[in-house]
Amino acid sequence: MTQLAGTVALVTGASSGIGRATATELVRRGASLALVGRREERLTALAAQILDIGGKALVLPADVSDARAAAEAVERTVEQLGRLDILVNNAGLMLLGPVPGADLDDWRRMVDTNLLGLMFCTHAAIPHLAKAASDQPRRVADIVNIGALAGRTAFGMSAVYCATKFGVGAFSEALRQELAGRHVRVSVVEPGSVDTELRGHNPAVIQQQLAARLGDIDRLESHDVADTVGYIVTRPRHVAVAELLIRPTEQARS
Template sequence: MPDKSLCGAVALVTGASSGIGAATARRLAAEGAVVAMVAGPRDRLDRVADDISGMGGHGVAVAADVTDPGDAERAVQDTLDRFGRLDVLVNNAGIMLLGTALHTTIEEWDRMVSLNVSALLHVTHAAIPYLIDAASTAPRQVADIVNVSSTAGRFARPGCSVYNFTKFGLQGFTESLRQELLTEGVRVGVVEPGTMDTQLVNHLGDTTHQAARRQDSGIESLYAEDVAEAIRYIVTRERRVAVNEMLVRAGDQTW
């Protein structure tokens, strides 16, 4: 067995400019995968690519707004044009904008649905034919889709209604897609991180940001690298093993 389990594989990671996405790109590159990193801000993507290059891996930046279906398709096609295949898709791009229905704007709701749901659908739809092809031609004889959800896909809490909506929906989509692609050699799984040391809360307004931090007070949060390691574990199993769901909570988290 090769020293690096993803040698020869090509991975595409969305939301890869920071946080879980950047950590996942680094981790998959360390396993030998070539990683296409997709996000809006090109400068931050380039920094992650430089990190990967510095450790002897290969990562390329693909600047794209995956909420636009044409841009999402272009990001997938750019990966295919560069590397000729696609073995692993990690749908990580997302945003959390908390607040009650009374005090949240419809623009914030639309923004969450656009990035957490529509963008994931756009990229997945564009990638599926190439993942199926990779599963039939790769030495591993399998390809992988991993969707990054949240404990918010399992447990509803006040102030999270639309965020919960996007993540509960992601859980159902992932399970149905898993069943659809079983015979195609494409495994589909979901990772559900708990309390994170993440930039997600930086998108919140001051009052909501403070409330979120109070809620997490006393909890030693997960790092992005913890979730990246869970994703690495899922996509490096031998073909006979499918890890379809992984709940990763902070050790002190009660919900």
């Protein structure tokens, strides 16, 4: 497919999981990619795979929770790939546990990455996205923010993670209203349980509790969320998908 031929997309958290799958999906649809993340060796391996299938990828190691690093990643994308049409804010952390006795550094890391990192990248990207929206080939640009079911429903043991994802939803909707007249679409994708390494950032006891809560269900795969992002950014210019919740079929609530 070539719906995105001539466009450039930047994906944060591209070294694994949803970010990696999304980068691959957008390349498949014709976009050139800027791959942003902290693990350079993984980004480099992904870029090599993209090159092997005839795509184009730029490796940009960066910690988006640093405002300057986020802005530099955006600027290097435009300098080296010529433009920016799509921003996918995917970088995130899920560090769970009870509020009493919590490690405050974990809270700060989640707020800095899940919320501020997304905001920093968006702030830097908006002028370039607005320019792309006034130009060919699509005359529209996209910001896709990866939220979570936890941005709609709060769960015990996930208080700060939920707070960051509720923040993503609020920021996305307010920004959508601000940019709608400029044909820069803002979407938030809210996956339920996805089989990625995100859960592995938690102690074994927390992982066991998550497994018990969900039971033996077929979880979403990263490519399911990536396919959703691909759908959103290939809608006609007059169609904006503001919010999309995607759950495993068997996931009743949590």
